[in-house]
Amino acid sequence: MKGVLSVYKYFDYIKIIGVWISGISLIGMMLFIVYDVFLRNIVENSINGGFEIVQNYFMPIVVFPSLAYVYSSGVLPKMDMLIERFKNKTKMFIIIGMVLIEIFVLILMTQFSLEYALNGLEREIAFPAAGTLYPLYPIFFFVPIAFGLIIVENIFILIRNLIEKQPSFLFKGEDKK
Template identity: 65%
Template sequence: MNGIVNLYKYFQYVKVIGVWVSGISLIGMMFFIVIDVFMRNVLSNSINGGFEIVQNYFMPIVVFPALAYAYSSGVLPKMDLVLEKMRNNLKLVFIFAMLLLEIFILLLMTMYTWDYAMTGLERKMAFPAAGTLYPIYPLFFIIPISFALIIVENVFILIKNFVEKKPTFQFMETD
């Protein structure tokens, strides 16, 4: 189990990098919006295509890279209230079933979003903003990568439950 814990520590670095990417994008989006509002109110001219740029570039980069970290932190709702009433061996079976179901659904989501990203790459998908086409297809790859990271997190949790026989929805317990 020590090898798995060490591997998970490296995986945590990947998740923290995702949080940093999301945080930097959030700060960039805030500055972009502040500059756009300032220009609109003071200079009577806004950034051309500003809304579309925020919507299609900043928003996905704010949300998806940090998704695996948010999932692993325990802030997303789980079946904790139901589990409290069960015996440990029944909890373990329930958690195995839930994790396998989540992995299956996330695998489907990863596959379909990867297919969509590849289609976007083939078609060189873009969005119009202020009369110019901006490429959007590179951002499509962030989505399946974030789902794949959640799958990896679930596999770590599944292994921990299998090895330790202690029912839990988190690999590392948070205080």
């Protein structure tokens, strides 16, 4: 388990980088919106295409890079309240089954979102804002990367549950607070 923990430490760094990317994007979005509101109220002119830029660039970059960290933190709802009523062997069986189903579904989501991103890259999908076309296809790649990181997190959870006797939906168990 120590080797898995050392590998997971590096994976934690990747998740923290995603949180930083999301945080910087959130700050950028706030500054962009504040600047737009300032221009609209003081100069009586706003940033042309500001809404589209926030919608198509900032919002996806706020959500997707930090998704693996949010998933691993345990704040997303699971069936843990129901599962706590079972014995450890039953809990282990249910948790491993659920993690395997999640991995399967996430693999499909990753595959389809990667195909969509590659299609967008091939077609060079863009969005119009204030008479200018801005490329949208680079943002599409955040989605399969986020789902891929959640798959890796689920693999760590699966390994933890196979090695240790105490079943858990989290890799680090209850000490991850």
